[in-house]
Amino acid sequence: MAAKEQLPSVEELKHSVASINFLADYLFGEVDSPIKQQFKANALAQQHPETTAIVKLATDLIAQSDPLPPEELLTVTQLATKLSDILSKKISAKQVNSALVELGFQETHPNQSRSWQLTEAGTEYGLVLATTSKTNSWSGTRVKWFEKVISPLTEYFSDHTDVPSSATNGRNSRKPIGGAPQLLS
Incomplete structure (x- = not known):
């Protein structure tokens, strides 16, 4: 024994x-x-x-x-795929992150440069969830999005033909972060 x-x-x-x-x-x-x-x-x-x-x-x-809502929650990568299909043009996860910042729905976490946090306006469209990596000992938070965020994103990408391909620094600017990697959901 x-x-x-x-x-x-x-x-x-x-x-x-x-x-x-x-x-x-x-x-x-x-x-x-x-x-x-x-x-x-x-x-x-x-x-x-x-x-x-x-x-x-x-x-x-x-x-x-604290059960999750019945609605499916989407990652930024899944949003990019759906938007690419809707708009018939390639939209990357980085572009979606940039758009979510520009729309005022998310910003970079002040203590973790590689993660995002919801703004007050973003709480209508997404949730912050606890997550743990399956491949290493990392744990933290991840933003996932409700399907209804697709509408403002579609409008954003329709109105912005010059969408940048790099993620912004989370302060509503179009300056790319100096090559720092972003945690893509």
Whole structure:
């Protein structure tokens, strides 16, 4: 019979939780509470693998308490494909990210140059979701979009024949970011 893994001491957990809370506040300041909760739980499981089973229970409850809307949510890449079909011209994910910035629906996250966050206007068209990489230990947030964002995007691309091919810096300018990679949804 395998020996049971011993949970960390209360003091170790208090120290870890305090550090994780600080980091979560720094990274996710304005992001919805369920996303922060899921991040905190995943971070605790990474710091203390022996808590993984307990954390799994917690994240399952978080997911149940904050169900996704029945409508399919789309990534920027999926939006680019749909817009390309609608407009009969190639629209890239970078162009969609630029348009979403120009429309005032998203901006770059101030603490993470490779990720996006919704603006107040963008909350009508998208959601910020917690995500974890399947290939490495990265976890964070990802913006996904409701189908209804296609209408303002279609109008935008119809009105802008000179759409830039590079993502903007999230401050409503058309200057490309100095070659910095963008996290494409």
